[in-house]
Amino acid sequence: MWANLSTAQAGGIVSTEVARRSTLPGFGLTMGLTLTWLSVIILIPLAGLFLRTFELSLDQFWGIVTSRRTLNALKISFGLSFAAALVNLLMGTIIVWALVRYRFPGRRLFDAIVDIPFALPTAVAGVALTQLFAQKGWLGGPLAELGIKVAFTPVGIFVAMVFIGIPFVVRTVQPVLIDLDPEIEEAAASLGASRWHTVFRVILPSLIPALLTGFALAFARAVGEYGSVIFIAGNLPNVSEIAPLLIVIRLSEFRYADATAIAVVMLMASFIIIFAVNRLQRWAQTRIPAH
C-alpha cells in the first residue's frame, strides 16, 4: 500500500512540477523506491515504537519513566554525557587549534587519529578502555595508587563518553577555523589588541556556532552510546547503569512496555537535540548577511 501510495504521489509531482525543470527520467520510479525503502526500514519500525507507547495509559507511562531506577539511569546518561561533552568542547578546541594553527612533528598523524573513535567498533573501544583503566591496567594502576578508581565506576562511563565524543568538536570546528579570514585577526592586532584579546574577543566568538554544534553532537552521541560504555561502567543499578543498558535489561526481562517507554523518552531527547543543532546551523548562516 505504501509503495502504491508513494509512487502515485511521486508521479503526481512529476507531471506538475518537475517536468518543467528537469528532462531527466526516473523521478517517479526512484522517488517511489526511496519512499518505500525508507518506510519499510526506518519509518514503520520507528512508528511501531510510538504505537507501542500509546498502548500504555499516561499513568503507566509516567510510572515507568519516573521510577527510581529509570530516573537514575536517565540522570546518569544525560548528566555524564553533558560533562563529557564539556570536556570534548574544551579539549576539542585545544586540539583543533594545535592542528590548524601550529606545525609540529606528527601533526598529520594526530589529525588522522582524531577519527579513530568514529571508526573503531564500539565494543572494541569498550574492552580496550576497560583494560586500560582497570586496576591492573596501564593507566588504571597508577591512578589506583593515587586513590582514583575509574573502571566499574561512573568515572569510567564518563571516560568512555569522552572518548566517543572526541571527533565531533574537532571536525565541526576545523573547517571553520581553516577558512577564517586572516585579515580579521590582523586588523584586530594592528589596531592594538593583544593576542589574548584577539583570540578571545575576535576569533572564538566567530567559532561559537561551530563549537556549539560540535558540543551538541558529542552530547547526543554520548547519550545514546552503548557499546563503549557498558564494559567499563560496572552497571550497578542506580549508580552506574546507563539508560540504553536499562532498555536492554528490560527487554531481556520481557518488560517491553518499560523498554519502550524509556526508548521514547530518549528518542524525544535526541529529536530535541537535532532540532537545536538545526537552529544553530541556521543561526550560523544568518550571521553572514549581518557581516
Add this chain to the structure above:
Amino acid sequence: MSTETTLLPPTTQLRTYAPSADLTVASLPSRREGVRPQAPPSPQNLRTEPGPVRFIIIALAVSFLTVFVVLPLVVVFASAFSKGVMAYLSALAEPEALSAIRLTLLVAAISVSLNLVFGVIAAWAITKFEFSGKTTLITLIDLPFSVSPVISGLVFVLLFGAQGFFGTWLQAHNVHILFAVPGIALATIFVTFPFVARALIPLMQEQGTQEEEAAISLGASGLQTFFRVTLPNIKWGLLYGVLLCNARAMGEFGAVSVVSGHIRGETNTMPLLVEILYNEYQFVASFAIASLLAMLALITLVVKTILERRLDEGQISSDD
C-alpha cells in the same frame, strides 16, 4: 544547499557538503573600549601565540589524543598478542571465531549492497529533481544517526518479537527473523542506512544535471545515462560511502546485540563475540577478534584519507 543536520559524524560529511563556509563569517564584535594603544607587533607574529603558549597547547592536544586514542588502540594489540603469536592465531582459528567472522561478512555484504542500491536511487531522486519536502526527506534518511543503537534494535524486537506486532503470525508460519540472520541484517541496514546517500547527495548536487541532460537529448536511455555519465562522475564518492557503511556494518554492536539472541556459533557477529569472550575472561581470544576489527578501522581510515584527497582533486578539476 539544505540546512539539515544530523548526528552524523562530521567527518562522514564530504567537505563539499559541510556547512563550513556558512559558519565561517561572523560579525566582528566592535569593542573599542578593550583596545589599548600598543606598539603594533611585527607582522609575522600577528596570527600566532607566544612560544610557551604554543608549546602548552600542542602538549595538551598531543597528550590528550595519546591517552584517549592511541593507548586504547595499542592495548588492543598488546592484549591480543600477550600470550604470543600462537595463542593469537589459535584463538582466531576457533570454530566460534570463524563462524562469527563468516556471519559478520555475510551481514555486511547484505546490508552494504542493499544500502548501496538504495543510496544511489535516493541520491538520484533527491539531486536530479526539484520537489517540495526535499529537506524533510533528507532529514528522514539521516534519522538513524540520531537514534541510539539499542533503540535501533528495539524497534525490530517490537515488530518481530514474540510479543511484537507480527510475532504471532511469524510463529504460526515458522518464519525466523529475530535471533537469526534476517533480524541482524535488518538492524544493521537500519543503522547504516544513511551512509551512501549522505556521501552522494552533496557530490551530485554539486555536479548538477547538465551532463545527464546532454546525454538524454543525444538519445541515451535513462540507464545508459546513469551508467555512462553519472556513475563515472560519482565513483569516488560512492566508494567513500560504501567504505564508511561497511565499517559501521561490520562493527555495529548495540543494535545487533538486541536482536541477535547470542546463540553461540550461530548468531554472534564479531563485536558480539568480543563481548562474550571478554565477559568469560578469555582476554586473548577477545582481543584477538577485537584486533581484527581494529585493523578494519585503521584500513578504513587510511582508504578514507586517500579517497578524500581524490574527491578534493576532483573538486578542483571540476571547478576549473
